[in-house]
Amino acid sequence: MRCRFAILALGFACSVPALAGVELEMIHDSGKSVPLAPYVAQIVGGTDEANVLDGLRFPFRSQLRGGVLKQDGVKVFNGQWLTQPMFVIGADDASLRWVAFNHKKLIQLNAVGIVVQAATPAAFKLLQQVASPLQLAPDTGAFLADTLIAKGAPVFPVLVHSNGRAYQILPQRTFGVAP
Numbered sequence: 001m002r003c004r005f006a007i008l009a010l011g012f013a014c015s016v017p018a019l020a021g022v023e024l025e026m027i028h029d030s031g032k033s034v035p036l037a038p039y040v041a042q043i044v045g046g047t048d049e050a051n052v053l054d055g056l057r058f059p060f061r062s063q064l065r066g067g068v069l070k071q072d073g074v075k076v077f078n079g080q081w082l083t084q085p086m087f088v089i090g091a092d093d094a095s096l097r098w099v100a101f102n103h104k105k106l107i108q109l110n111a112v113g114i115v116v117q118a119a120t121p122a123a124f125k126l127l128q129q130v131a132s133p134l135q136l137a138p139d140t141g142a143f144l145a146d147t148l149i150a151k152g153a154p155v156f157p158v159l160v161h162s163n164g165r166a167y168q169i170l171p172q173r174t175f176g177v178a179p
Helices: 002-010 093-109 121-131 143-150
Strands: 086-090 112-117 136-138 158-160 165-167
Touching: 086 093, 093 121, 093 158, 112 121, 112 143, 121 136
Parallel strands: 086 112, 112 136
Antiparallel strands: 086 158, 158 165
């Protein structure tokens, strides 16, 4: 059932034999949505699986830097583009602490993690361990970083909520429809 939700919400296939041949159903399309599939299609396996990071070159990094977001709630994307919240992190101490501190909230939000910086496979796997069961995908492209920088959010860790706004400090209450 969870995998079917992922198929419907994210638009990418999963390998569940019971769902082979199942017709995909469009639930909602605002006409302005941008799927997370290009990111989550690269989600790597669990921390104990051999060879899950094969093909990913280390170190990888982006133009984003670890630091403090000057203003929480800065609009970085059109809220209609996002199908679910995503958090942007690096494999640094501040990101590890941020994920650990906000872990429960990130799970409640069903957020997907985008890793923009990791020096080694071991650093990436440590991030996976801390974030588990949240899914992480490496981002080695420039689009996300370029957009966040242009919109005034040039740092990580941050949560980009489905309303299109970036937050570094997550309130202890659950985000409403439009935080």
